Amino acid sequence: MTKVKVAGTDKGDIMLYALSTCVWCGKTKKLLDELGVAYAYEDVDLLKGEERSAAVKEITAWNPAASFPTLVINNEKSIVGFKEAEIRQALA
């Protein structure tokens, strides 16, 4: 599995690292869908081996705890956890 792209309004490069089983990750995807922005996501628990290690390494650069969801906006900033107000503000 690779990164899944979701079409929408271009608000820059928006990357969501998620888990398929995590409810907060699901809420984050729903919020991004609701905001109608274009984004990509990766369900890291569905990755195996080197693909998984590579994804964890990418997340760790933004979020040392490598927790989910981690949202990376334009390779400039990250929002860790489902922080609705912060996400809305960043993508307004």
Place this chain on the structure above:
Amino acid sequence: MTGGNIDEASVDRLYRQLDADAESGGYHLNPDREFTRSLVEGLLVNIDRYGYQACPCRLASGVKEEDLDIICPCDYRDPDVVEYGACFCGLYVNEAIKKGERQAEAVPERRGREMKEQKEETAGGVTVRLSQPVWRCKVCGYLCARPEAPDICPICKVPRERFERFV
């Protein structure tokens, strides 16, 4: 949410069991039924995937020994509920959230930091000789003095492997 082959009846069964265990042990599940059902579904996915109920909101390694601390209920549940009113997932909540007086919010990851082990040999400068070793449940803090830790924690029901020798 997670799709796959988890059926409704299994979700209901585990939900009822977790709820009964929580209430009998002084804990509460999140009152948001749909939210909690999704988490229970995640637990079932992980049981299916890894063979144990790894936290659905964390990335399990698949190696049980490495994941013991994040098998639900995780080692971080109690301190998170005390500090944030909910565990990392929001599955377990405090009284205020249960009653709807407060909402569960994003809880920062506690794993890998802050969990300082207190390794004092003596208490208050007094050395005590004990007739039995004392075992501590790493999940709920239950202590018991006996030759071996119990098979199942009588308070929070986690298995023996979640105990540590305390004294």
